[in-house]
Amino acid sequence: MNMTRLNRTVAVLNVLAFLSLLVSIGFIFLYAPVERSMGNVQRIFYFHVGTAWVGSIAFFVALVAGILYLWRPQRRWDTIALSSVEVGLVFLTVTTAAGSVWGKPAWNTWWEWSPRLTLITIAWLVYAAYFMLRGAIEDEEKRGRFAAVYVIVSFVSIILAYVSIRIWRDIHPVVFGGTLESAQGAEQGLQDIAPGLASMRMGITLTVNVVSFSLIYVAWLMNRIRLQLLKDQVTTLKMRVAARLQGG
Amino acid sequence: MAKLALSLPKRGRWQVAEQSQGIPVARPQATTSSFWTAVWSIVWKDLRIEQHTRQTLSVMLMFSLVVVVMFNFALSTDLDAARQVSTGLLWATIILAGTLGLNRSLSIERENQTIDALLIAPVDRRGIYLAKVISVTIFTLLLEVALVFIFTIFFNKPFWQPAALLVLFLGTIGYVAAGVLVTSMTIQTRSREVLLPILLLPIVLPLILPAAIATAEIVSLQPQMDTVNSSISLIAAYDLAILAVGFFSYPFLVES
Numbered sequence: 001m002n003m004t005r006l007n008r009t010v011a012v013l014n015v016l017a018f019l020s021l022l023v024s025i026g027f028i029f030l031y032a033p034v035e036r037s038m039g040n041v042q043r044i045f046y047f048h049v050g051t052a053w054v055g056s057i058a059f060f061v062a063l064v065a066g067i068l069y070l071w072r073p074q075r076r077w078d079t080i081a082l083s084s085v086e087v088g089l090v091f092l093t094v095t096t097a098a099g100s101v102w103g104k105p106a107w108n109t110w111w112e113w114s115p116r117l118t119l120i121t122i123a124w125l126v127y128a129a130y131f132m133l134r135g136a137i138e139d140e141e142k143r144g145r146f147a148a149v150y151v152i153v154s155f156v157s158i159i160l161a162y163v164s165i166r167i168w169r170d171i172h173p174v175v176f177g178g179t180l181e182s183a184q185g186a187e188q189g190l191q192d193i194a195p196g197l198a199s200m201r202m203g204i205t206l207t208v209n210v211v212s213f214s215l216i217y218v219a220w221l222m223n224r225i226r227l228q229l230l231k232d233q234v235t236t237l238k239m240r241v242a243a244r245l246q247g248g
Numbered sequence: 249m250a251k252l253a254l255s256l257p258k259r260g261r262w263q264v265a266e267q268s269q270g271i272p273v274a275r276p277q278a279t280t281s282s283f284w285t286a287v288w289s290i291v292w293k294d295l296r297i298e299q300h301t302r303q304t305l306s307v308m309l310m311f312s313l314v315v316v317v318m319f320n321f322a323l324s325t326d327l328d329a330a331r332q333v334s335t336g337l338l339w340a341t342i343i344l345a346g347t348l349g350l351n352r353s354l355s356i357e358r359e360n361q362t363i364d365a366l367l368i369a370p371v372d373r374r375g376i377y378l379a380k381v382i383s384v385t386i387f388t389l390l391l392e393v394a395l396v397f398i399f400t401i402f403f404n405k406p407f408w409q410p411a412a413l414l415v416l417f418l419g420t421i422g423y424v425a426a427g428v429l430v431t432s433m434t435i436q437t438r439s440r441e442v443l444l445p446i447l448l449l450p451i452v453l454p455l456i457l458p459a460a461i462a463t464a465e466i467v468s469l470q471p472q473m474d475t476v477n478s479s480i481s482l483i484a485a486y487d488l489a490i491l492a493v494g495f496f497s498y499p500f501l502v503e504s
Contacts, residue, residue: 070500125450132446136437146433149497156489161454164482
């Protein structure tokens with residue numbers, strides 16, 4: 001994609017993302033009803049789930065880009081993988097922070113070493129180390145290759161961790177398709193809140209939030225990709241200047 | 249699958265043609281059997297080196313002893329607490345000592361530049377990965393034999409039970425499979441040894457957690473076999489998945 005078109009796309013996406021964020025905040029505070037047992041604090045739920053959703057999508061995109069890079073080593077796959085991991089890590093951090101703020105009134109603690117929270121910690125560490133690996137390799141082509149392999153290994157490892165936490169009972173409720181775990185949790189009296197989807201309005205608000213966070217993800221991803229392209233351009237220009245100076 | 253079956257006899261013919269031009273040599277053809285011949289010869293080479301130098305295993309063992317003593321010292325105020333955490337401690341010792349073994353076993357090839365010889369050799373590079381996994385697993389298992397002995401004595405818990413040994417065995421395979429892959433990356437970077445723990449430990453946590461839980465359950469007074477069984481299947485799944493990823497992505501790490 002050439003630079004002017006990319007610039008225009010990024011600008012449009014930025015505006016769209018900003019507007020969708022406004023809309024979803026409006027939905028959260030004006031449209032969604034007050035949750036019965038938890039009150040207003042439950043409104044964090046929409047941000048929490050929205051960002052968590054984007055986090056998992058971002059790492060999946062990075063995985064696909066990593067596989068594509070190994071298959072056809074082109075610079076753009078590496079750029080996409082790097083950008084996606086970076087944005088994903090931000091979303092993961094936001095999810096954790098929002099969850100922690102919610103956990104204080106709900107569980108009476110900021111943090112609990114429950115399986116799911118342990119998983120999030122592991123995922124965070126794994127993907128933060130990704131940047132350490134990149135930083136330690138100078139050769140561009142080698143960096144792309146190693147980063148691609150690492151992204152694949154780490155995704156597999158996170159998936160396995162995800163499977164394993166579904167087996168153990170957890171204080172954390174399940175939103176997407178968790179029957180076994182939530183049933184076990186309810187049995188043990190861990191979940192007196194079925195997380196909020198009882199009402200139609202809550203469902204709509206959640207959907208709006210998931211869509212708008214996905215838009216924000218795409219916007220940030222494009223911004224990050226643009227940044228990387230600009231960086232690459234600067235490197236090329238610097239090399240050309242150096243060559244010119246040496247030649248003259 | 250059909251493609252594979254087709255390509256194998258072709259390769260065999262090519263080799264025969266090449267050999268018929270010169271003096272016929274009794275060389276194994278590039279088939280499954282030659283793959284395993286290569287794997288075993290690399291494993292055998294690693295074991296021979298260790299037999300002569302005794303560097304890897306002794307370093308791992310000494311390091312583990314230091315860790316155990318240090319933790320004992322840290323927990324000495326409360327002996328019950330020490331017993332409680334002993335399984336976690338066992339696994340922590342194994343993975344920390346394991347990073348030493350991994351670094352040693354893979355950097356020895358770089359120091360003497362024998363890795364180049366291995367890469368030039370007409371050997372499937374995935375075979376090199378498998379061989380390294382096997383040899384480091386053997387070292388780590390030998391270390392674990394000593395550790396089980398030490399932990400049984402120090403913490404008075406039955407770590408020698410067959411189920412516990414099975415968990416140790418399976419856990420070691422997965423750990424080393426991920427370890428060889430990550431170490432192959434880190435030894436080619438600027439920071440080398442420093443980078444290995446921060447890359448490897450988070451990746452193996454999904455393996456170590458069920459392993460530690462299963463071990464703790466097995467050595468407890470009333471083990472719950474449900475937990476043990478589900479943990480063992482998780483460990484086995486991790487082993488298979490990481491071995492598969494490592495097997496197919498290792499050639500990308502040693503391109504030159």
